[in-house]
Amino acid sequence: MEGVGVGLGACRRDSEGGLVWAVAVQEVECREVSVIEAEAILLGLKEARRMGMRSITIESDCLGVVEDLKKKLRVRSELCLIYDDILNISASFDSVLFTYVSRNFNRLAHLVSHAMPWHVGRRFWMSDYPLNFVDVASSDLRGMN
Template sequence: MWRGVALVRDWVEETMRELGEKERVLFLVTCWVLWERRNMMIFEEERWDVGTIMRRIRGIIWEMESVQDNEVSRSVVGSRLGSWEPPGSGVSKINTDAGVVEGVGVGLGAVSRNSAGEVEWAVVVQRGAGCAVDMAEAEAILLGLREAIRMQSRNVVIESDCLIVVDDLNRNRRGKSELFVIYEEIRQLSLSFESIVFKHISRNFNKLAHVIAHAMPWFHGRRFWTSVLPAELGVVALSDVSNLI
């Protein structure tokens, strides 16, 4: 066994020496994703096709490149970096995010704001049952759509920092797994709106939804707010708006 480990180590080291910088990053991300999916197959009995694995790799690479771009942009745009951007007049922008905390549970968050940056409503659902990150992100979008319908929104932009899910929805990808069942429900609810756009954004532009999804102290249940948020959430919302001035 140890000889096998040594051979793999030597092969990895030799491969890394032969590759350029971008190729090394791609190689390491691919290895990590394959290991991640292998563990999910063994411990969670989830099977993933090649297309899903490739989208996962592409999503990670995109996020890494976005972080690098933001580091370069920080010296140019200053405090505006990572600011939430308001929608057009008459449109509600709904940011969604999911927080999967190992051994604790899953948090789903969504927040709707208008063209003035004012919070229309926000919701968080937290539960003990765990699930894959992609599925949790899709459930967060589903949560946002349900609340938007309940609050009678007509024109919405849905923003999520999960590239895989947004890409799947925009490309109308189909499948038989539980994730695609959630996609189908999202598509059905989308028919309730006069206009709807699914948009992928960097995590820097999704801060309030992220904080809501990870709201503490952790408890199992649902919390809903209208225009007035708890102090810890209101500070984040005001920070986003102040950066737009």
């Protein structure tokens, strides 16, 4: 057994790349990778809005999703329904930029998405991060420089 369903993760870094907050959601139902990636973006946007952010850069290692969002793609599919939610929430921000980053520099978000493999639900951190979050965040920064 490899866990329960699918995990979503999003994190916010400050201008120096330090970890500000992280959120993880574990769900029972599995979906295709692009849908999961779009849902993780939506999770991050919702949390950023809840935290009062006005400008945000969304980094994802799913190039297809990033390109679709940049084009504001709107067609009928399960994925595009999530895109609609993302674009609608994005309109409530002063600025939203969607960017592609290599998975090598997006390891923290993937670690967060796997933070609760045996528990369905949501977890939010603003402090008392698991040690491996801090280690991977630091490692990601070293790799970017």
